[in-house]
Amino acid sequence: MLQKAIVNFNYLMIIVLFLIGFYIVLAKPNLIKKMMGLNIIETSLFLLIVSIGSVKGGLPPIVASGKGPFVDPIPQVFVITGIVITLGTTIFALSLATKIYKRYGTLNLEKLKRAD
Amino acid sequence: MRKILISLSLLFFGLFLFRTVVELPERDKPDNPSQVYTASHYLKKGVKETGIKNIVTAISLNYRAYDTFGETILIFTALCSVLTIFKREKHKISYSMIDVSHFKSSIIVQTVLTIFLPFSVLFAFYLTLYGTNSVGGGLQGGILLGSSMIIFSIIFGSAKAMDKISYPFWVFFEGAAVFTFVLVGLAGIIFGANFLTLIIPGISASYQLLVSKVMLILLQIGFTISSMAILISIFFSMYREETQSASESHS
Numbered sequence: 229m230l231q232k233a234i235v236n237f238n239y240l241m242i243i244v245l246f247l248i249g250f251y252i253v254l255a256k257p258n259l260i261k262k263m264m265g266l267n268i269i270e271t272s273l274f275l276l277i278v279s280i281g282s283v284k285g286g287l288p289p290i291v292a293s294g295k296g297p298f299v300d301p302i303p304q305v306f307v308i309t310g311i312v313i314t315l316g317t318t319i320f321a322l323s324l325a326t327k328i329y330k331r332y333g334t335l336n337l338e339k340l341k342r343a344d
Numbered sequence: 345m346r347k348i349l350i351s352l353s354l355l356f357f358g359l360f361l362f363r364t365v366v367e368l369p370e371r372d373k374p375d376n377p378s379q380v381y382t383a384s385h386y387l388k389k390g391v392k393e394t395g396i397k398n399i400v401t402a403i404s405l406n407y408r409a410y411d412t413f414g415e416t417i418l419i420f421t422a423l424c425s426v427l428t429i430f431k432r433e434k435h436k437i438s439y440s441m442i443d444v445s446h447f448k449s450s451i452i453v454q455t456v457l458t459i460f461l462p463f464s465v466l467f468a469f470y471l472t473l474y475g476t477n478s479v480g481g482g483l484q485g486g487i488l489l490g491s492s493m494i495i496f497s498i499i500f501g502s503a504k505a506m507d508k509i510s511y512p513f514w515v516f517f518e519g520a521a522v523f524t525f526v527l528v529g530l531a532g533i534i535f536g537a538n539f540l541t542l543i544i545p546g547i548s549a550s551y552q553l554l555v556s557k558v559m560l561i562l563l564q565i566g567f568t569i570s571s572m573a574i575l576i577s578i579f580f581s582m583y584r585e586e587t588q589s590a591s592e593s594h595s
Contacts, residue, residue: 240365246361
């Protein structure tokens with residue numbers, strides 16, 4: 229089990245990144261920081277998806293570039309879609325945060341709970 | 345106290361993730377299950393079936409064009425939701441804090457930007473039009489075009505940047521991707537194939553590849569225009585709103 233964990237150390241780093249993002253979302257009271265944590269979680273998932281498709285010495289999946297083994301193109305397509313979804317959610321969240329700041333003058337969740 | 349509790353529960357959660365991830369197949373092996381079935385089909389027969397050397401573009405706009413169609417609707421919805429929160433500008437008179445600021449951006453930054461921007465725009469067009477044979481694609485080119493405009497408006501102020509936008513066509517630019525996808529998809533239905541299959545049945549196979557390639561490049565151009573326009577519109581709506589509130593508080 230430890231042997232496999234050492235071979236797949238990139239997945240372990242992705243778990244660490246995911247947990248850092250999750251910690252920021254749970255522990256930080258600032259709304260902008262929560263969004264940053266959400267973005268870190270999403271980035272870690274993109275890294276996971278792309279690294280599943282990797283091949284040792286793999287070329288980018290442009291067939292004209294050579295004969296050798298190519299990396300898996302499907303995760304890359306999914307990650308492009310995922311980046312667009314992240315963009316959309318982040319934009320919407322940021323514009324809501326702007327409105328909240330204008331209405332209440334703060335982005336701190338603890339203070340927002342106390343303000344009526 | 346709360347932070348310690350959160351850390352402990354996350355560590356517990358991380359143990360579960362660790363237990364799952366360890367069972368994944370060894371990385372970088374060419375015979376992993378993710379490499380064997382669909383991916384190998386796309387890599388071996390993709391060029392023959394679609395005529396496109398960049399397999400990522402071939403998958404995203406030919407094999408799984410429905411997925412990308414959903415993506416275009418998604419960014420259009422993101423724009424709509426932002427515009428419901430910040431209203432679109434009505435009077436075409438707006439300014440940002442950079443326009444009224446006493447501190448102009450330095451001459452070095454301005455000169456470097458004027459030298460650098462044409463190349464970035466040219467590279468964006470390259471990414472769009474050459475995305476079938478090399479790296480690139482519609483979304484990447486559009487994002488690069490939009491971010492060039494955003495950098496320009498941050499350095500030179502929004503008044504100069506607004507002159508560069510042609511307003512009568514802007515709404516059509518924003519809807520260009522959805523429009524092109526529906527149009528190309530309906531062309532498939534009219535000629536007797538399915539929606540977004542990018543083929544016209546009944547013509548010889550050598551022309552078939554050309555037709556599907558032309559349709560795919562059309563989709564890419566639409567995607568580029570629309571992602572550029574949506575990015576710029578979202579940026580300007582946020583940028584402007586901030587300045588309006590600032591001017592209200594000053595007056």
